[in-house]
Amino acid sequence: MIAFQGTYFDGKSSKAHPVSIICSGGFVSLRDDVNDLKINVKLDDVSLAPPLGKTRRVLELPGGARCETSDLDAVHQLETQQGYQLQRGMHWVHRLESRWLLVIACAACLLLSLWGLMAYGIPQMAKRAAAATPQPLIDTISNQSLALLDKQLFEPSRLDAARTGSLQQQFQDLIRDSGSTVxxxxxxxxxxxxxANALALPSGLVIMTDELIYLSRNDRELLGIMAHELAHVEQQHGLRNTYQSAGIFLLISMLLGDVTSMTSTASTLPTLLIETGYSRQFETAADTFAGQYMLQQGWGTKPLRDILQRIAGEKGGAFPAFLSTHPGTEARLQHLEAMEQGTDRP
Known part of the structure; x- marks a missing residue:
């Protein structure tokens, strides 16, 4: 016989009846002498709700009635006597909710997993998705982005053809000399x-503003900027950064080759591309590429450092984050100077 105290609810009202519960001979008997309540139910007709930590246990009775008790040991004894088995999933839930240290450990593991997903998982998925993106879609994204920029920020260049032609030829020489294949x-x-600024679109289109050309004092400064933007193209930073911001479901679609999802989402990517800034990691990688190129040419990194300082000193108007979220100028200058001195290796 198993006896314990509980609270009975008839399933028809919210009124609670304190009862004595006796389990014996295949029956469950509930008694409330004050209200003259006497209920006998076959034990086979009683259902035990799974345990949830140290909360009150529930005996579900026929007709929607129920009985709750805080005597966990008595109910556990009843379960053991009846051979009641928890489902595997509920067994783990019960263990978690009855052991706070285990709950804290699981929460810590969850947070660590989320951090790992954000810091490593999604960036790796974005890298693979960028590599798997069809070139026609990349061209579409870039063309739509340029159209949006032309509408919101850009005007036709006023540079003369000789100047633009010279810079374009130097850019092609840069691609060849750096060993880039893009x-x-x-x-x-x-x-x-x-x-004064420059940016690269995923298709390989690098845009320089007239203001940047006017701000420069020699072409080596501009070539440093060009090399920086070329690195963004070659390493697909724009597309990867856009995918990381677009969300994990888009990344999965890209990785699985879901062309329909990719195409339907293409119209939203230009806005993400413009409004989403590069990560510090991407900017540092681009600066490293530019610094290595300039060192190989025997120029040192000073030309790039000089123009970066001048750009930082300009008091320009507000513009989207994509164009202004480079790491702090001081940190970039220190990185480039350390490369020249041989104290900062990639």
Whole structure:
């Protein structure tokens, strides 16, 4: 016989009846002498709700009635006597909820897993997705991005053809001398709103503003900027950064080759590309590429450092985060100077 105290609810009202519960001879008997309540139910008709930590246990009775008790040991004894077995999933739930240290450990593991997903998992998925993106889709994203920039920030360039032609030829020489295998092209736009700046689109289109050309004091400074933007193209930083921001479901679609999802999402990617800034890791990688190229040419990194300082000192208008989220200028200058001195190796 197993006896314990509990609270009875008839399933018809919220009124609670304190009862004595006796389990014996295949029956469950509930008694409330104050209210003259006497209920006998076959034990086979009683269902035990799975345990949840140290909360009150529930005996579910026929007709929607139920009985709750805080005597966990008595109910456990009843379970053992009846051979009641928890489902595997509920067994783990019960263990978790009855052991706070285990709950804390699981929560810590969950947070660590989320951090790992954000820091390593999603970036790796984005890298693979960028590599798997069809070239026609990359061209579509870039063309739509350029159209949006032309509408919001850019005006036609006022540089003369001789100047632009010379810089474009130097850019092609840069691609050849750096050993890059990407197909890239340099174009120019005027942008009073953005000021002196440059950016690269995923298709290989590198855009320099007239204001940046005017700000430079020699072409080596501009070649340093070009090399930086070429690195973004070659390492697919723009596309990878966009995918990381777009979300894990888009990444899965890309990796699985779901062309329909990729195409339907293409119209939203230009906005993400423009509004999403490069990560510090991507910017450092691009600076490293540019610094290595300039060192190979025997120029040192000073030309790039000089123009970066001048860009930082400009008081331009506000522009989207994509164009202004490079790491702090001081940190970039220190990185480039350390490369020249041989104290900072990639």
């Amino acid at each position: 197909s890239a092209r340099l174009i120019f736009r005027r942008s009073p709103k953005m000021g």
